[in-house]
Amino acid sequence: MSEYSRRVQVTINAREHEIDCEPRQSLLELLRDGLQLTGSKEGCNDGNCGACAVILEGKCVLSCCVLAVEVDGAIIETIEGLSDGLELHPLQSAFLQETALQCGYCTPGLIMAAKDLLSHEPNPSESRIRHWLANNLCRCTGYDRIIKAVKKAGETIAASHE
Amino acid sequence: MSEPNNRRPYRVLGTTPLREDGVEKVMGQARFADDVFLPRMLHAAVVRSPHAHAKIRKISTHKATAMPGVFAVLTGSDFPTLEPTILSHSDASTTDDLKDISENCMARDRVLYDGHVVAAVAALSRHVAQQAAEAIDVEYEILAPILDIEEALNEETPALHEDFTPGQFVLQTKKASANASGFEMNIGEDQDAFSTAEVVVEKRYRTRCVHQGYIEPHAVTVQWGSDGIMTVWTCTQGHFAIREQLSIVLQHPLSKIKVIPTEVGGGFGGKDLIYVEPAAALLAKKTGCPVKMVMSRAETLRGTGPSPGAVINVRLASDKKGTLLAADLELLYEAGAYPGGPVGSAGLAATSRYKISNQTIRGVEVLLNKPKMKQYRAPGGVPVNFAVESTIDILASKVGIDPLDFRLKNAMAEGDRMVTGLPCPKIGGRELLEAVRDHSHYRTPLSGPRQGRGMAYALWFGAGKTSSVSMTVHGDGSVLLNVGTPDLSGTRLTLSMQAAEVLGIDVAEVSARVLDTDSIAFSYKTVASRTTHSTGIAVYQAANNALREMARRAAVYWDIEESSVAITRGSFSDLGNPSRCLSFFELAKLLEKLGGPITVYGNASPGSNGCQLAAHLVDVEVEVDTGKINLLRYTAFQDAGNAIHPDYVSGQMQGGAAQGVGWALNEAYFYSEDGKLLNTSLLDYRMPTAVDLPDIETVILETPNPNHPFGVRGVGEVPIMPPAGAIANALYNAAGIRMTELPMSPGTVLEKIKENID
Structure with missing residues (x-):
């Protein structure tokens, strides 16, 4: 130093x-x-x-x-x-289940950006998610599965609050 | 996603389990190359040439050396001098001259492109290393750069190299002129095919240099022990490849180099060649400390191997009924500063999806002052597919046949003669094109003005090559699968699935690892769509070996002949007494008493991985005021042979299409007139974002590959090929303009629209 x-x-x-x-x-x-x-x-x-x-x-x-x-x-x-080590955060589970990662390098950034979105808007539209995540590049997936994962995670979070 | 129907009777294959390594990746715990931290570790930075072409007169390092925190400085004179060295074995990690590779890693007396490394420094931190690198003073004598293909081919242009070893990636080229080498392929006897044909179309196309764009920049950490053993942690598509190249470039024995593959943040053909690895190694040797070197994004764009720009002349002839009669292609591809670019693979894939009895394909690769060009997903395939698929649409329109019917009429099928002269293997080309024709996308009318629909069709070969695996059946019934092919996108799972299928157990019982070069037998790189296919064959062998060994143990247990043990779907029974039966799990539990855990091996060297076929269908809308092309609907069709994990196959199709769309619409290297790369950030090197792409619908077909036990074909590469041609054809149908250059960025499209109006 x-x-x-x-x-x-x-x-x-x-x-x-x-x-x-x-x-x-x-x-x-x-x-x-x-x-x-x-x-x-x-x-x-x-x-x-x-x-x-x-x-x-x-x-x-x-x-x-x-x-x-x-x-x-x-x-x-x-x-x-994001996870307590015992249970994954809904975004982490959704990324896994929706095959929203290939190499996984961009994944932490995408999950954190998506978390911010879902904390304000639990039920964003596909277009809203695409625009929100436009600052996060992924070179492997073509984004479809990422968008679906975020949507799904939002639904899971909303359901858990009901 | 449409999944294949008529699913053959597999238990595990065709399902979509979750990947074991996925949890670490979503938790941020996966260890990528830059995540390696070692005690006493130093950080390296390099000095890169700001000139595209210059002689190095003098390098002054004393200021850098004197800076506090600086441990060592390195220049080209620290590198061993090599004679031209071409590896001739069939699994050679590179077909390039290793002398060129060494000089590409560190310039000696000349720099050949903007970003060429001239010196390196190791220091306490990355910041100090960068400051020290800036303090290294390099005196250059600037030379005129060669920056485009035509200029390089001009007889007046001086030779970039006094002598060079012609490139031989996939096809051997021969020196053709001062800055070029080439090949020619011919089939057919009809010399008059063009002059007698009823319809002939000729067109010239141009594409630009693009980058693979993996989000993880290159990173490496090297420790050079006092025993001479070098340990290398790096993100690579082929750790055996890195070991081989380091061994030759540093003149160090293979047995004293251990390469540990980390997780890889994308490769796409760009991460199997050494760049800063030798410098990091020599700095580690000099300092006695581990040295880490991480490239910045600008360094990754300037100093690694992008995919070449190209000029392509296409001439096609057909009769008036639309039967293709002849093709004459000239492919002029940039090689960059050293030979060995992907023009050969481009030539092989140029027309090989169509039956054309008379063909001449000339490939030329051209030396110029840009980075040494490299493979990128279906190496060389995108420019030539764009050129040929555009020309096919023009020809179909001249003949007056629907472009899809034209492709169907001329689709190559099993037994047809390819441009190599060899018969086409079993492929499902017609089936794929019929799937496009029968899809709702093809039948749905467009919904507005300035909209158009287009398609393109592609075939890619991929490669087989050697893969080695080991497999241990433990006493608790769990199975460890060790492989030597790095996992870029989920292949640990697709390989575990094949193991579980053979062993008759649940895929969750199989745990797969990618082992380092000391710990597993040689494996070729994860390239050419080969891992699920070729390593899959090795896994199939190992799993069958495991079953045989378990049967032998069961025979001992029951005290019967080995031949009396029957193996069915994960259980073992006594043929002489069928009531005696052990499940895989039950027998595994007995292994401790029967000689201990079982470790078996598998090794495969298939000649190919079956052809990959893709057809893409796209609807576009053109903004006539701006020239921007919007993608409205996109459907990708592909034959996977056997989709081991349909979600992963679909993911490859979407990811490949996305990269192809970027290549088609936005991505290009921009150089200044004196050869400096101008767009060295991801703001200016514009890759597709989530808002640029529509949903990419995928349709998977399965024509089994006869050369894989489960029918698997390579999957990863071909989906990058059709987007440019499909979009160009759709644009023509939307606005009546025929783009002959990539990228079809708003500015270039707008220019064409204006030309059309004038």
Whole structure:
């Protein structure tokens, strides 16, 4: 760490962390290199692929485009926090059941982006899902099955609230 | 998705179980190459040439070396000097000259394309390494770059290389001029086929360089032990391939290189060649520390192997009833900075779905100052399919026959002579085209103005090659399946399913792994749609070997002759006393007493994986003000031989179609006049997003491949081929304009619309 390092306090997946960050480090680097939470992926490092999406203060962000020092005091949710280890989140189950992944590299980012959508709109239309996820590139699937998985997960979540 | 009917009597095949590795992937726990962290690990960065063509006069590294946190710097002089080296064995990981590959990894006296690596540095962090790389001063003498095919073929243009080893991917080429090598295939005796034909169409097409676009950039970590054993973690389609290439380029014995394949975030033909691996290895050797090197997106676009741009001349002749009589094709493909691009495979697939008795196919690959071109899903197949399928529609229209009927009339069938001179194997071409004709999509009228419907048809060969597996039946009845072919999209499951089918057990009882190069016998790469097919044959063998060994153990248990044990669907019985019967599970439980767990092997080297056939049907609407093409409806038809996991087959069809649509409509490398790649981000290199694509409906047919025990055909590659031709044909039907260039981006389409009005 350089002399410019700053201590950042952050709550990730309900666990508090204190970590020294360089001002030039991104949130993605904090997660991956600093805390070895490697579920968030680097695909472009300039906000164009969506593989690094996480939820920051209740809102989906691209962690490669957020500086680590900016998240001091923030609450963050990453793909690692979605399941309690015993049961999958409905989005995770739906992605599996709908064959919504092939290589799986874009999957964490897609699931986090979709989680943000479903937390505000549990029953989005197909077109709405397509537009919401337009910032997340997938090169394997052609998206159909991803859209269906998100739709299905929304229905599952809605049903569990009834 | 329409699934195949007449499902043959399989218990596991044709079902859609969940993949074992899927849970880790949806939980963010799967380990990709950049997820490898080792104690004392350093990070590497490279210096890339900003020029398309230049002599390296001098490299000054002292500033970088002096920076705090910098451990080592590397240049071309640290690399062993190789003589031209071509691997001749049938499972060679590359048909390229390894001397070229070495120089592609690190330039020596010249840089040959924008992004060519000239130096590398290892440091404490990625940021420090990048800063140090920026501090390395390279003096260049800029040379004139060769940037397009015509220029490279011009006799006045100087040779890019004093001498070169002609490319031989799939077909051997011969040196044809200073910057080109080629091949020619001929069948048919009729010299006058064109001059006497009633209808002849000739057209010239042009396509641009595109990238595979895998979302995971290349990444590698290398540890070089003091015992000389090099351990490599990387995301690759072929870890044995990486081992072989590293062994030659670094002059290090195969036995001292262990390559551990991580999960792979997409490959599509782009991840089976070394790029930064040798530099990471040499830095690890120099520093005594593990070294990780991760490419940025810009580096991935600039410095790896995209798919070549092409110029294609097509001449087709038919009689007035629409029977194809002759084809004459010239395929001019970019090779990039070094030979070995996919023009040969393009040539083989150019016309091979049609019966044409007189054919000449000339392929030429052209050296120029762009990255060394590489395979991308059906290597070389997209440009030529676009060209031929467009010309077929023009010809059908001239003859006055519906384009689908024209294709049906001329569809190649088993026994017809292909351009190679060999008879066509068993394929379901007519059945596939009939499925298009009988589908509701084909019969539903279009709903508005400026809409059009088009189709294209494709055949791809794929490859067989060697696969090795091992299988252990444990005392608890569970089965471990180890394979040597990396899993890009779910092949651990499709292989487990084949094992479970043979063993007569539930697929959940089979757990599959991709093992490293030390732990399993040699396997060729996961390329050419081969893994479910070829590794599947090895799995079939291993599973049958396991059953035989279990039968032998049952014979010991019952104290009878081995030949008296009958095996039926996962149970073993005594032929002499049929009341004595053990299930697979019951017998497995006895294994500990009967000699312990069983480990068996399977090894297959099939010659091919059966032909893959696809036909795509698309409805488009053109925005006449902007030139934008909107896809309204898309249906992909494909013959899978036997769809082991129909959802995965359908997923391959959709994913391939999506990539083909990107190639057709948006994707292209843009170079400046002096040869710098201009679109080095995913904002400017525009791949399809969820809003760009319609639902891609899939229809799976099954004409069993006679050369696979379950009839499996390769599946993955062919669906990328038809989209460009289908969309071009649909666009013509919508707006009366014939696009002869890819991509059919709004600007180019608009220009054509205006030309048409004028």
